[in-house]
Every structure is written in C-alpha cells, then in structure tokens.
Amino acid sequence: xxxQILGVMDSLSVLSPLKDMYVGGMPKPKEYVVAxxxxxxxxxxxxxxxLEVVKKVSEVYxxxxxxxxxxxxxxxxxxxxxxxxxxSLNIIKNSHTCLKAPVGETSADVIVRLRMMFDLFANIRPxxxxxxxxxxxxxxxxxxxxxxxxxxxxxxxxxxxxxTAIALRVITYEASRRVAEVAFKLASGxxxxxxxxxxxxxxxxxxxxxxxxxxxxxxxxxxxxxxxSYVDACAANLVRKPQSFxxxxxxxxxxxxxxxxxxxxxxxxxxxxxxxxGYNYAIFEPIHGAxxxxxxxxxxxxxxxxxxxxxxxxxxxxRYGDDPCVKASESINNAVYxxxxxxxTLTQDLGGSAKTYEVAKAIATKIT
Ligand code: ATP
Numbered sequence: 001x002x003x004q005i006l007g008v009m010d011s012l013s014v015l016s017p018l019k020d021m022y023v024g025g026m027p028k029p030k031e032y033v034v035a036x037x038x039x040x041x042x043x044x045x046x047x048x049x050x051l052e053v054v055k056k057v058s059e060v061y062x063x064x065x066x067x068x069x070x071x072x073x074x075x076x077x078x079x080x081x082x083x084x085x086x087x088s089l090n091i092i093k094n095s096h097t098c099l100k101a102p103v104g105e106t107s108a109d110v111i112v113r114l115r116m117m118f119d120l121f122a123n124i125r126p127x128x129x130x131x132x133x134x135x136x137x138x139x140x141x142x143x144x145x146x147x148x149x150x151x152x153x154x155x156x157x158x159x160x161x162x163x164t165a166i167a168l169r170v171i172t173y174e175a176s177r178r179v180a181e182v183a184f185k186l187a188s189g190x191x192x193x194x195x196x197x198x199x200x201x202x203x204x205x206x207x208x209x210x211x212x213x214x215x216x217x218x219x220x221x222x223x224x225x226x227x228x229s230y231v232d233a234c235a236a237n238l239v240r241k242p243q244s245f246x247x248x249x250x251x252x253x254x255x256x257x258x259x260x261x262x263x264x265x266x267x268x269x270x271x272x273x274x275x276x277x278g279y280n281y282a283i284f285e286p287i288h289g290a291x292x293x294x295x296x297x298x299x300x301x302x303x304x305x306x307x308x309x310x311x312x313x314x315x316x317x318x319r320y321g322d323d324p325c326v327k328a329s330e331s332i333n334n335a336v337y338x339x340x341x342x343x344x345t346l347t348q349d350l351g352g353s354a355k356t357y358e359v360a361k362a363i364a365t366k367i368t
Pocket of ligand 1: 042103104107269270271287288289290291292293294299300301302304349
C-alpha cells in the first residue's frame with residue numbers, strides 16, 4: 001500500500017474552516033472554566049490520563065484552565081438518583097466549555113439531553129489514519145458530521161397494545177440545512193467533497209427532506225463536489241475505499257453507526273475524538289462508549305479523549321481569539337502524532353501493551 005502518510009502538520013486542525021459559525025470575538029477570559037464529566041467504565045481512567053496532557057499544555061502555553069468536575073452518568077444516577085443532577089447542569093451552564101468522558105447505560109439521559117438542551121446541532125467526528133495503528137489504509141482522512149438534535153434520538157417511542165412498538169423519526173428542513181452548512185464549510189477548507197448519506201429510496205419522506213436540504217446548500221458551494229449515497233452502500237464503501245471520503249454528512253442514527261465504523265477502519269475506536277458544536281457552546285468527547293469490557297484495567301486508549309481536548313483548545317482559540325489556545329491544540333495533535341509514529345508506547349487496541357497513563361505521559365512529554 002504505497003500511500004502517502006500524513007505529515008505531522010498536515011490537516012491536523014479540524015474546526016478552523018467553521019470559525020465564522022461560532023459567536024467569535026468574545027472577550028478573552030482570565031481563565032477558562034471547563035466542566036469535566038469523568039463518566040463511567042473507562043471514563044475515569046481516560047479522564048486522569050487526559051488531565052496530565054491538559055496540565056502540561058496549559059503550563060507550556062500559559063493558558064489558564066479551571067477544571068470543575070460535573071458528575072453525570074451511571075455513577076451519578078446511583079449516587080444522586082439522577083444521571084444528570086441539577087448541580088452538574090449548573091456547572092456546565094456556567095462553564096466556557098465541557099470535556100466529557102464516555103458514560104454508560106445512561107448516555108441518553110446525559111449527552112443526548114445536553115445536545116438538545118444546548119442545541120449542539122453538529123456532531124463533528126474527524127477520522128484519520130495515524131502511523132502504527134493498523135488502519136486499513138494510511139491515507140484515510142475524513143470527517144463524519146452527524147446531525148445531533150433529531151431523528152430517532154428525539155426518543156419519541158410508544159407502544160400500541162403489548163406487542164407493537166413505534167419510534168417516531170423527526171427530520172426537519174432547518175436542522176438538516178444547518179448541519180449541511182457545517183459540512184460544506186468544512187469541506188471548503190479541506191479536499192472539497194461532501195457525501196450526503198441517507199436512505200431516501202425507502203424513507204422517502206424523512207430522508208427525502210434531508211436530501212433536499214443538502215442539495216439546497218450544495219447549490220451555494222459550486223467549488224465543492226457533492227454526491228449522495230445510500231447508507232448501506234456507504235457502509236460498504238467505508239471499508240472498500242475509505243480514502244475516497246472527505247466530509248460525510250448524515251442524520252443522527254446513521255451518523256452514530258457510520259462514524260464507529262469509520263473509526264475502526266482507521267485503526268481503533270480508541271483514537272476517535274468528537275465535537276458537539278452549537279452556535280454558543282460546545283462539548284468535546286470520545287466517540288466511543290464506556291467500554292465496560294476493559295474498564296478498571298488501565299488498558300484503554302486515552303487518545304480519543306486527548307484528541308477531543310485538542311479540538312476543545314482549537315474551538316476556545318477561535319471563539320475567544322486566543323492564539324495560545326490554538327497553539328496548544330496544534331501541540332497536542334503533533335504530540336499524539338509523534339507518539340504514534342514512534343510506535344513504542346501503544347495500548348492494546350493498537351497491538352501494544354502500554355497502560356493508559358503511560359500513553360498520556362508519553363504525549364505530555366512531547367508537548368514543548
Ligand atoms: P456506546 O453505544 O455507548 O457507543 P458500545 O457499547 O457500542 O457503547 P463502546 O463502549 O463504544 O461500545 O466500545 C466498543 C468496543 O470498543 C469495546 O468493547 C472496547 O473493547 C473498544 N473500545 C472502545 N473505546 C476504547 C478505547 N478508548 N480504547 C480501547 N478500546 C476501546
């Protein structure tokens with residue numbers, strides 16, 4: 001496979017083409033209050049490891065970060081009777097941004113609720129092949145954008161009698177249009193290709209509306225190549241020719257599934273970060289779940305959460321016009337790249353035997 005490996009500085013920043021979508025030019029605060037959800041399963045291990053990197057980067061770049069813990073998830077439910085207690089919600093409301101580890105069975109009561117509450121309408125999931133990661137090909141570099149506020153995730157389910165269950169799929173033109181706008185803006189700053197993924201041959205009304213909104217946005221971006229794909233064909237092509245994708249935009253449920261697939265094709269779920277983006281707030285989290293099968297062993301890959309932190313610094317930098325934050329983000333991305341390129345400190349999912357905190361330490365050491 002003689003493909004070119006991405007260089008250290010190539011295309012590691014993700015959000016910058018979206019700058020004009022955030023409410024930018026906000027006054028720069030003395031310190032950033034970051035609400036931190038430590039989560040369940042492997043969440044607390046990833047959190048401890050990630051804080052090592054946050055500490056180092058804030059020292060090196062002089063960015064003052066005030067971490068405030070906001071408990072949420074299965075642990076919070078058993079302790080306080082609520083997966084998203086009022087106290088945690090207030091911490092999040094009073095923060096500049098939120099960094100979140102995965103939560104377990106209560107994720108619908110935590111992240112799905114937060115996405116709707118803060119109108120975090122675009123879930124941006126960069127997927128990249130790094131060296132030494134057992135990616136199917138080393139020229140994979142795409143972003144999956146998942147609509148984040150509607151579809152089956154509205155949770156509108158009902159039963160008719162005892163043997164029939166119905167879920168309502170909500171798709172609106174406006175939610176589809178604004179997420180498509182994110183996709184085209186991102187693609188404009190990248191390889192200029194958008195693939196809208198749906199199933200309009202079967203779901204004629206809901207997917208048909210999503211496709212119409214995507215086409216309307218596409219008509220404004222003549223420099224971006226636009227294509228559409230049915231979700232089943234896209235699932236196959238993610239394995240068959242993953243290098244052909246630049247930006248995928250799709251509805252909530254399809255995006256959930258396709259982004260896990262894409263991350264695995266690029267090496268591991270444990271490498272995949274995400275940004276839940278709204279106009280006024282953003283939450284950063286790994287795309288994967290609490291992975292209870294490997295929890296408590298310190299073998300989970302912390303890179304998904306560390307790269308989520310890099311996205312967080314990139315967003316803070318753009319929103320508050322804060323150059324050290326942008327530099328901090330670049331530095332984290334480069335440190336991750338170097339550690340993977342060396343290939344001596346890898347967790348089990350990448351074929352290594354390093355512990356979660358050893359990977360984080362190796363990354364922190366490379367931040368200079
Ligand atoms: P959810 O539906 O909340 O996304 P899930 O039950 O689909 O969760 P995950 O928790 O995402 O599953 O994990 C799927 C598998 O991927 C796990 O069994 C685990 O082995 C692997 N995995 C996930 N995250 C990591 C990680 N950070 N490091 C290593 N392996 C991981």
